[in-house]
Amino acid sequence: xxxxxxxxxxxxxxxxxxxxxxxxxxxxxxxxxxxxxxxxxxxxxxxxxxxxxxxxxxxxxxxxxxxxxxxxxxxxxxxxxxxxxxxxxxxxxxxxxxxxxxxxxxxxxxxxxxxxxxxxxxxxxxxxxxxxxxxxxxxxxxxxxxxxxxxxxxxxxxxxxxxxxxxxxxxxxxxxxxxxxxxxxxxxxxxxxxxxxxxxxxxxxxxxxxxxxxxxxxxxxxxxxxxxxxxxxxxxxxxxxxxxxxxxxxxxx
Amino acid sequence: xxxxxxxxxxxxxxxxxxxxxxxxxxxxxxxxxxxxxxxxxxxxxxxxxxxxxxxxxxxxxxxxxxxxxxxxxxxxxxxxxxxxxxxxxxxxxxxxxxxxxxxxxxxxxxxxxxxxxxxxxxxxxxxxxxxxxxxxxxxxxxxxxxxxxxxxxxxxxxxxxxxxxxxxxxxxxxxxxxxxxxxxxxxxxxxxxxxxxxxxxxxxxxxxxxxxxxxxxxxxxxxxxxxxxxxxxxxxxxxxxxxxxxxxxxxxx
Numbered sequence: 001x002x003x004x005x006x007x008x009x010x011x012x013x014x015x016x017x018x019x020x021x022x023x024x025x026x027x028x029x030x031x032x033x034x035x036x037x038x039x040x041x042x043x044x045x046x047x048x049x050x051x052x053x054x055x056x057x058x059x060x061x062x063x064x065x066x067x068x069x070x071x072x073x074x075x076x077x078x079x080x081x082x083x084x085x086x087x088x089x090x091x092x093x094x095x096x097x098x099x100x101x102x103x104x105x106x107x108x109x110x111x112x113x114x115x116x117x118x119x120x121x122x123x124x125x126x127x128x129x130x131x132x133x134x135x136x137x138x139x140x141x142x143x144x145x146x147x148x149x150x151x152x153x154x155x156x157x158x159x160x161x162x163x164x165x166x167x168x169x170x171x172x173x174x175x176x177x178x179x180x181x182x183x184x185x186x187x188x189x190x191x192x193x194x195x196x197x198x199x200x201x202x203x204x205x206x207x208x209x210x211x212x213x214x215x216x217x218x219x220x221x222x223x224x225x226x227x228x229x230x231x232x233x234x235x236x237x238x239x240x241x242x243x244x245x246x247x248x249x250x251x252x253x
Numbered sequence: 254x255x256x257x258x259x260x261x262x263x264x265x266x267x268x269x270x271x272x273x274x275x276x277x278x279x280x281x282x283x284x285x286x287x288x289x290x291x292x293x294x295x296x297x298x299x300x301x302x303x304x305x306x307x308x309x310x311x312x313x314x315x316x317x318x319x320x321x322x323x324x325x326x327x328x329x330x331x332x333x334x335x336x337x338x339x340x341x342x343x344x345x346x347x348x349x350x351x352x353x354x355x356x357x358x359x360x361x362x363x364x365x366x367x368x369x370x371x372x373x374x375x376x377x378x379x380x381x382x383x384x385x386x387x388x389x390x391x392x393x394x395x396x397x398x399x400x401x402x403x404x405x406x407x408x409x410x411x412x413x414x415x416x417x418x419x420x421x422x423x424x425x426x427x428x429x430x431x432x433x434x435x436x437x438x439x440x441x442x443x444x445x446x447x448x449x450x451x452x453x454x455x456x457x458x459x460x461x462x463x464x465x466x467x468x469x470x471x472x473x474x475x476x477x478x479x480x481x482x483x484x485x486x487x488x489x490x491x492x493x494x495x496x497x498x499x500x501x502x503x504x505x506x
Binding site: 005006008009011012016032036039121122123124140141142143144145146147148149150151 | 258259261262264265269285289292374375376377393394395396397398399400401402403404
């Protein structure tokens with residue numbers, strides 16, 4: 001296992017370690033996977049299911065997926081490839097056996113996040129789990145002293161504190177239900193979810209984005225799915241009230 | 254200018270942005286420059302003065318140098334190359350006009366450190382100053398959210414606090430004189446210095462390294478300069494006393 005300054009640093013590095021490949025990203029998902037592989041000159045396609053990645057040298061899967069919440073099993077991820085990347089950024093609140101670390105074919109790297117789970121986005125701490133040779137190459141490319149002292153100290157404390165995880169999980173579940181209710185009453189149809197996001201459908205996404213934007217609220221639209229919208233969980237009561245108030249301006253009569 | 258998670262992250266990245274080149278590192282110096290350029294397949298040589306780098310495509314200079322303290326002027330660094338890298342990690346306590354940022358030929362990148370100066374090693378904060386196209390390529394390779402929230406917040410506070418810099422400088426100067434006196438009385442000959450280190454000469458470096466090591470004190474030897482030794486500044490009175498006690502066991506009678 002390798003400790004890294006956030007999962008994004010690993011997403012940037014992995015495409016540099018592999019010769020030019022056919023890369024399939026199971027999507028739609030976190031777009032930086034596709035962007036980073038393409039930037040390093042790989043032949044990248046976004047596929048909607050694993051069956052369409054049969055001929056790819058490299059498969060990248062966010063599991064559970066952001067934003068849809070889709071969760072695949074080790075069997076569904078199939079055979080050994082040049083490289084299989086499983087990004088488990090959103091797995092911490094699922095039962096422990098949902099993680100595929102240790103259950104996958106050779107030449108797999110599992111990415112784990114930290115800040116999302118513990119409410120510390122921006123701390124820059126993440127992990128790669130894989131075979132020693134791949135981990136050693138990632139470590140060399142990251143270089144010495146890559147992870148900050150604060151990240152190491154806070155990470156050590158948080159990961160040893162089960163109550164922290166339990167309390168965060170309870171808070172996120174409560175806030176998630178509250179957001180579900182708010183979005184339902186504003187006329188959105190649920191499509192998927194992760195612990196930190198809700199994905200919904202709406203008939204006029206551009207109008208919603210624009211009107212919420214006028215209230216200073218940014219929601220995520222998806223160019224390949226023009227009726228999808230992703231809402232992040234508001235972090236405070238005040239933020240919930242602000243979102244509720246803004247949603248009134250976009251609701252059907 | 255680019256904000257990065259420490260200068261080391263930039264030292265790792267720069268060799269990836271340049272086609273295979275003849276690279277001269279003015280040395281001996283911080284060894285990661287040579288290591289990182291060589292790892293990316295460049296033809297690297299360590300040269301003892303700039304005149305011997307006349308045919309190099311890329312020149313790397315730590316200025317002032319660690320460990321010797323040697324300080325070069327813009328004129329001494331000479332003509333335009335494919336890339337000139339000037340690592341100013343130790344410049345913060347010199348007069349402001351010692352920095353070569355803005356005074357160098359095109360295709361130069363100046364690296365600045367933060368943690369060394371402000372007593373916050375391990376925070377992971379550093380800067381690259383250069384032309385917009387090179388800075389943009391470095392930013393792309395670093396990726397989004399590369400710098401931690403704590404580093405941004407603490408850096409913003411520290412860089413706006415002139416008293417912090419003045420107080421640190423006064424402390425390091427006082428501790429530097431104290432270390433100079435200790436090393437002189439233990440029979441070492443001064444060779445060079447930066448704000449955080451003293452470089453000295455000794456006739457039996459392996460014996461000193463080994464005996465200090467038995468006291469849990471690590472000093473830096475140099476394979477290419479077998480009579481050189483580098484001492485870091487002790488951080489506390491207790492550390493000074495510990496070093497003084499350990500030095501007694503290696504002193505001449």
